[in-house]
Amino acid sequence: MPNLVAGCCRLLAVALACSALSGYGPEALARVLWPEEQQRLRVGLRIFPAVISALEGLQQRQSADGRLHVAVAYQGSDAAVDQVVTGLEEIEQIQDMPLTVKVLALEELRTYRGPPLGGIFIASVDLKPALMRDLSVTHGALVFSPFAGHVQAGAVAGIHVTDRILPAINRAQAQRAGVRFKAFFLRVAHHAE
Template sequence: MSPNERLLGIAIVLWLWSAGLGAREVESLRINAGIDLFPSFLAADLDIADKTDKDGALLLLLVHWDTEQDVEHLAAGLAEVGHIRDLPVRVRTVSVEALAEYRDARPAGMFVTERLPAEALARILAFGRDAGVLVISPHKGDVEQGASGGIWVGDRILPFVNMRALDAGGVRLKPFFLRIAKTL
């Protein structure tokens, strides 16, 4: 199944069942759709080749609050991507509390794996802005709060981009990606 077919399937499930599903199930579907789009966001970063670690890999952080066990399956799936724009990926899970340990490591991108308290989200967004990296959150309202990107769920799932957040972090995305995305 191609990534587009998988996203379409997730969109249909979200649309058909959102009224009947609990908040946890809808959130889980949003997380799965977001993690599928995360590599596309990174591939659209015009400066991604400059965001490698000392070993030439793209360090991708999956940031969590208190559910590290639930994050491991997301990390394993993301690691299967292998390369983004011919650059190898290295996936790490990290708690909000331990994020400061990665300041010198310069991650290429960060993915918010769960709904966070406002203070924790603000810390992640400030870290991403200061480091000049994408912070992608699939959680409803996080793009409006300052995440670089997320997902827009309508008749299909689209990338959702916060242009002000990109500008604040100095992140530049490919024009084609911005044309197909919903922008704020």
Template sequence: MPGQRSGWMRSLVACAAVLVVLASPWLGAVAADEQDARRVTVGINVFPAVLAADRDIEAKRSASGELTLLIVHRDDAALADRLAEVLKDKGAVRGAPIRVEVLTVDALGTRGPDGVAGVFIAQRLGDRVPSVAIYCNQKRVLCFSPFEGDVERGIAAGIAVSDRVLPYVNVTALGQAGLRIKPFFMRIAERYE
């Protein structure tokens, strides 16, 4: 599957290019600081590629064939709504159409039993990060945070930023959530063990 590998690399290169470009004006205006705004911009673009690396993503489709993705925020619904639009514009993950829901971190634990394929953290959640990680582990879904330090605190995936942008995965959290990630993706990702 050489075509898929080159697609992954193009996605990663595109994400690195996004990091170089200043965050868009709407995101810069609502994010706490410029670095967080850039990380969120890059993260929302990397998130679908990380989801596509889940070997069991097909089983996470709803009865209608969609993948449900959650955008979780603390108190900035406007930011989360704009990020939801970015995801909706992507259209699909590995051919599966996506449906995006926005909810607060407080509402996450009370969300109904409908299947979820992935969770994106839109704002720094502070001491609420472990509760989101526990939710995702119990539901066996991939949780992604673009914020520095969240992967080390139990979130399954994020981004590592140095001279380039790479996916960053918490190997223990992946195991706790029962997530099986494609070997090629694991070879290119930076790992926290």
């Protein structure tokens, strides 16, 4: 048994050394999305425009130049950010408002003082629930995360996957953030309290 443990330790050390030489340290390896998370991200990008369009008073969140600003929030240096930005930029506009996509690390987003945010799309899997709850309340905005467990943990909205895919909402968190959804959306969405 000691030989097996020693062999595993040597194998891990070689893997970490190879990843460091290739420019990918242990923290980069932790950011790789599992296939299920990658699929949830793709589905979330397709559902996000409908979720943000279902917000009451969305027009009031546009900036002075008539644009709707959406932040892509991440922690660390997340590989999913580029995919999210590309997907959101393809949308171009929501409810006749041109879309502006801003990439903000969580540290930047906590102190953000720019134009009002129409929504915040979470691009990192391993966020603490308190961070998602704080973001929605601080900015009074929709915090959307496609990742499993995030809506129950503190995101305002996301996706619910069973035999079909539905938008999911956390009504208690939406209320704390001052985010209101249109009645038709509340009827079709999964309530993840």
